Amino acid sequence: MSLPASRTRSPWLLAVLLAALVVAVQALLVPLFAAPATHLAPRDLPVAVAGPPQMAAQLAGRIEAVRPGAFDVTTLPDGAAADRALRDREVYAAFVAGPDGVALHTAPAASPTVAALLTEASAQLSAGRPVPVVPVVPADPDDPRGSGFAAGFLPLALTSMLAGALLVLLVARRGARLLGLVGYATLAGLVGAAVLHGWLGVLDGSWLLEAGAIGLFALAAASTVAGLGALLGGPGIGLGALLVFLVGNPLSAVGAAPELLPQPWGTIGQFLPVGAGGTLLRSAAFFDGAGASRALAVLAGYAVFGLLLVLVGRFRPAAGAVPAADRGRPVEVTV
Known part of the structure; x- marks a missing residue:
């Protein structure tokens, strides 16, 4: 018995559609990343x-x-x-x-x-x-052009996005997810400040203030991804990645200034985690916290919102979760 011709062709059609979809996403992402950098000019x-x-x-x-x-x-x-x-x-x-x-x-x-x-x-x-x-307020002498600051901030966004996704995909219990988010944010702040301040020397302020700024950003970014993932599953993780990195990074102006980007994109970027995080870390590292109030409020809002979504979200890992009837039983290992 032979299958209908439409079924035999469906894998080929699916492959073509997937390729076209990825190219369409690429066509949107390339100008999103490149356009702000190529149109830098003072605007108000x-x-x-x-x-x-x-x-x-x-x-x-x-x-x-x-x-x-x-x-x-x-x-x-x-x-x-x-x-x-x-x-x-x-x-x-x-x-x-x-x-x-x-x-x-x-x-x-x-x-x-x-x-x-x-x-x-x-x-x-x-x-x-x-x-x-x-x-009057010079940049760090080890990073006079600010390129180290901008390059060093990017991995913080990537690892925070990854931490939020992994906690949703691999951890089933809500309490454990919350503990993982808080633990990650605490360690990310301490280690991030140690690397950027003590090792690379691109920050020049209070180490505790810098650690607090990095930790709050890490919590805001990771909990946003984790919260949306806990609520919506895979699509929620994708939406969180969109907010934290795919849209948030090119609009963040971490390496320039939001007033140099085309508007309203420069302003919008400051209400996304990466833009607010970069502003907060600059204030903590070079201005003793001055000018940080809006960024602080934005990141605190994302952190609280994400943690609440983790509490109410019902998504559980599809694979690797232990059935309730088998919890507490010893695991047999065959050598």
Whole structure:
């Protein structure tokens, strides 16, 4: 007896459909990752202008005229106020007007990319003359361009996503999943800070603050994946991976600044775990926690949401789970 022709062709059709689906996903992911990096430019970037009122007003007008819409300019009375704004992460840089001309005060620790961009742009405000640059909050001397910070943060997102998925797929009990998430976050914070601060030297702040920031990010990311997986099974794990990495990573601006990304993507990225985690870790490592309130709230929200989903989710591993009738029985091992 022969099978219908449609059944014999179905594996071939399925193979073609799967290949087309993967290519369609690729077509979406490539611009998602590449487009933000190729369209970096200031968009309402917070900067300050400091000095006597008349000089500050003239300088602010020149800045807005050179790049309309690029900068969100705040006027401050003097250089000391500008430096406080930099240390509080209220602005990325300050143009300080004085009797000897204009000086640029920067915070490379907030974004080396922005500091370099504004250093180049400052020449347009001084008719091509060199502008003195004062790094008020410098980047770590072992990582002046911030590339180590950005590269070191990526594995934290990947391992957190993996930890959340494995806890759902391999652990059946809710309490054990919760313990695994908290244990993972604690160890990830301690070890991550030890590696990034003590070994690689790309962080330059309080080790405990850095460990806390990494631990909260790890908990938020892992519990989001685990919670959605516990609620929806495999599709939930995929959705968690989408939020944590596939969408969250290219929109995070960890290596640049959210104000350099096309909007509203830069803002959206700060409400996803990776973007909020990068902002929180920068604040902890270089600014004694200043400017971290929104990132802290976002990550705490993801962590609580994910843990609650783990508690209410009913998904159990399909393979490897021990039947209730066999729990507690000795396991026979044949040698």
